[in-house]
Amino acid sequence: MLQTFLIVWLGVAAAQASPGPNMFAVAGVALSTGRRDALMVVMGIATGSLLWSLFCALGMGALFTAVPALLTLLKFVGGFYLLYMGWKALRTAARGVDANIRATRPSASALAAWRRGLLVVMTNPKAVLMWLAITTFLYGAGLGGAQVLLFGPIVATSAILIYGFYAWLFSTRTATSGYARYWRWIEAVFGAAFGAFGLVLVGSGLRDLRP
Structure with missing residues (x-):
């Protein structure tokens, strides 16, 4: 089991380290409102990792495979959420006000920062696809739901x-x-x-709807 976990974790770590919505969310908050808020975003992402492991252990992975429309719906939800975040950032840049500079911008509440990280990872189809791959690999290696659930804290720790x-x-x-x-x-x-990530997800969802 440990060897299987190590192999899967190497792939997970590579996916986490690569640029994506999670990384951009952390970096954006770190730059604009500081380290404390960014770390709370990180904790939100880690919490989401635990939730995805729980869902997959309870059969969510099989549900997504059996009902692909659910993944398509998630692509639209995640895509429009990322488009909203992109629109807010572009609007701030276009207005040219100093409100977004850390020296003058008040820090967000810890709960709001945590919630932002959780929403990003829970509406990110990249995370869904990663967990589908994790679940498939672990079950294919002869492990069960308990092992999938046990892998959640490993992914969460890696995310932190x-x-x-x-x-x-x-x-x-x-x-x-x-x-x-x-x-x-x-x-x-x-x-x-x-915005680019959001458009890619929405475009992928639209392609899924084609007959």
Whole structure:
């Protein structure tokens, strides 16, 4: 079992470290409102990982496989949520106000930051597909629902370490001073990135609806 967990974790860690909605959410919050809020986003992502492991252990993976329309629906939900986040960032950049600079912007509540991380990972089809792959591999290796559930804390811990590093990196003095100078451009980049991810998900959902 440990060897199987190690093999799967290597793939999970690579997926977590690669650019995506989770990483952009952590980086954006770290730059704009600081390390504490970014770490709460990380905890929200870790909580989502535990929930996905629970859902898959209870048969959610098999449900998505049996009813592909559910995954299509999630693509639309996640896509429009990312488009909304992108629109907010682009609107802030276009307005050209100083409200988004950390020195003058109030920190969000810990609950709001945690909720943002949870929403990003729970509406991210990349996470769903990753957990479907995890579930398939673990069951294919002869493990059961209890082992899938046990793998959840491993993924959550990995998320805390990897995204926690991003939270630290993007909240360093060098990063925040650069943000203070070029925040409009950085917000525009984040907005474009979220928008691109959102469009890809919505486009994938539309393709799923084709006969």
